[in-house]
Amino acid sequence: MSKLFKFALTVCICLGNYACYYDQEAEQEPVPDVDPDTPISFRSDIEPLFSRNGKDCTACHNGLIQNPDLRVGNAFEALLQGGYVIPNDAESSLLYQSLPGNEHPVTLGFALSTEEISLIKGWIDRGAENN
Numbered sequence: 001m002s003k004l005f006k007f008a009l010t011v012c013i014c015l016g017n018y019a020c021y022y023d024q025e026a027e028q029e030p031v032p033d034v035d036p037d038t039p040i041s042f043r044s045d046i047e048p049l050f051s052r053n054g055k056d057c058t059a060c061h062n063g064l065i066q067n068p069d070l071r072v073g074n075a076f077e078a079l080l081q082g083g084y085v086i087p088n089d090a091e092s093s094l095l096y097q098s099l100p101g102n103e104h105p106v107t108l109g110f111a112l113s114t115e116e117i118s119l120i121k122g123w124i125d126r127g128a129e130n131n
């Protein structure tokens with residue numbers, strides 16, 4: 001192989017790698033902030049997201065198999081006392097970081113929608129109240 005050809009090949013491979021890296025970066029859309037005028041209640045807006053037909057977190061997160069326990073009535077305590085939620089700091093909260101749709105540690109057949117993730121982010125950033 002000529003030196004020029006090797007050089008050209010190296011440049012192509014580097015550009016190729018960069019293109020893939022760039023694609024991955026571009027896919028991550030930032031989660032939009034929820035409208036500040038939208039009220040968020042843990043009991044009526046957040047907790048029910050964890051136990052719905054077809055998107056049931058409590059199939060695994062039920063106090064027996066996998067922490068945190070996300071069952072209605074247990075989720076608030078499990079999330080706050082277990083350190084999964086840091087009030088006023090969604091970005092640092094393990095719950096927010098590992099939501100299906102963000103980066104849940106195991107692959108599931110479903111994900112939360114961007115709107116639902118925004119709602120959970122808003123609840124945490126507004127102090128993670130038991131409201």
Ligand code: HEC
Pocket residue numbers: 049050055056057058059060061066067068084094095096098099100104105106108112
């Ligand atoms: C099929 C089972 C299953 C379902 C359904 C499931 N999870 Fe998980 N989840 C896991 C497992 C297993 C882990 C822990 C993996 C590990 O420890 O590395 C986990 C980890 C987590 C964690 C982080 C805990 C930690 O210690 O890192 C959070 C938060 C979480 N899941 C939230 C959810 C939410 C919210 C839903 C529903 C929208 C959900 N999960 C649905 C199995 C599941």
